[in-house]
Amino acid sequence: MTDTIQRGRQIYEGKAKILYETDDPDLVIQYFKDEATAFNALKRGVIEGKGVLNNRISERLFLLLEGEGIPTHFIRHLSDREMLVKRLKIFPVEVIVRNLVAGSLAKRLGLEEGRTPPYPLVEFNYKNDALGDPLITEDHAVLLGAATPDQLQRMRAYALRVNDVLLKFFDERGLLLVDFKLEFGLHKGEILLGDEICPDTCRLWDKQTMEKLDKDRFRRDLGKVEEAYQEVCRRVCGE
Ligand code: UDP
Numbered sequence: 001m002t003d004t005i006q007r008g009r010q011i012y013e014g015k016a017k018i019l020y021e022t023d024d025p026d027l028v029i030q031y032f033k034d035e036a037t038a039f040n041a042l043k044r045g046v047i048e049g050k051g052v053l054n055n056r057i058s059e060r061l062f063l064l065l066e067g068e069g070i071p072t073h074f075i076r077h078l079s080d081r082e083m084l085v086k087r088l089k090i091f092p093v094e095v096i097v098r099n100l101v102a103g104s105l106a107k108r109l110g111l112e113e114g115r116t117p118p119y120p121l122v123e124f125n126y127k128n129d130a131l132g133d134p135l136i137t138e139d140h141a142v143l144l145g146a147a148t149p150d151q152l153q154r155m156r157a158y159a160l161r162v163n164d165v166l167l168k169f170f171d172e173r174g175l176l177l178v179d180f181k182l183e184f185g186l187h188k189g190e191i192l193l194g195d196e197i198c199p200d201t202c203r204l205w206d207k208q209t210m211e212k213l214d215k216d217r218f219r220r221d222l223g224k225v226e227e228a229y230q231e232v233c234r235r236v237c238g239e
Contacts, residue, residue, distance in 0.1 A: 006023050008022055026188075047225050047226055050226070054196060057232060058083070061166065062197070064169060085194070092128070093155070095124060095156070097160065098123070099167060099179065101115040102114070155184050203216060
């Protein structure tokens with residue numbers, strides 16, 4: 001590590017990231033791995049170099065969103081695979097925004113991929129591996145004690161603001177933001193955007209060719225997976 005922050009005990013290991021304590025109880029280190037999973041972890045693999053690229057892409061996007069007044073957990077870059085973030089109590093809901101029909105929405109409703117809804121759609125999924133992260137209504141989220149109606153309303157509003165910012169940012173770089181997943185958490189009573197924003201959590205299509213440049217290349221065995229992540233990083237970070 002090239003920093004004075006000391007990496008402490010591992011708090012949590014997820015499918016793509018590890019969280020470590022630091023000597024400050026309010027701050028944690030988010031470490032990005034190369035491992036990838038899909039279909040509720042039924043498919044597993046490694047995308048060589050993904051952790052480094054996702055750390056870089058997420059950093060760029062968190063800084064962009066902070067600049068637009070959207071509060072995030074991001075504090076600063078630590079190393080190739082690590083960022084320093086505020087410790088959050090994550091709401092057990094995934095907030096998904098969709099600009100085009102794809103993935104589970106296409107499947108569930110029998111719609112063609114690529115169809116444009118009249119306005120961006122917001123969905124909530126309950127984070128529960130045993131149940132396969134089911135789609136839930138806001139009432140269900142309240143019933144489950146996952147968040148209050150007010151917190152859900154705030155997460156929805158933030159998610160749509162994030163969409164406005166990211167849609168424009170990606171468009172300027174020749175990328176179509178099809179859909180993405182966000183996670184929010186509480187830090188000292190404040191709702192912050194957490195987790196990561198990268199090709200693991202966003203669908204990104206090349207505007208000209210409609211080529212998929214995201215985790216669908218891994219999910220659907222489309223090949224050139226590493227190349228897609230590198231291309232997104234190049235366009236987002238200008239490298
Ligand atoms: N997504 C994610 N994690 C999940 C589920 C979805 O990052 O556990 C992202 C996914 O990459 C896509 C968007 O959320 O950009 C919508 O995913 P969808 O509901 O279509 O599910 P999928 O068919 O991709 O599992």
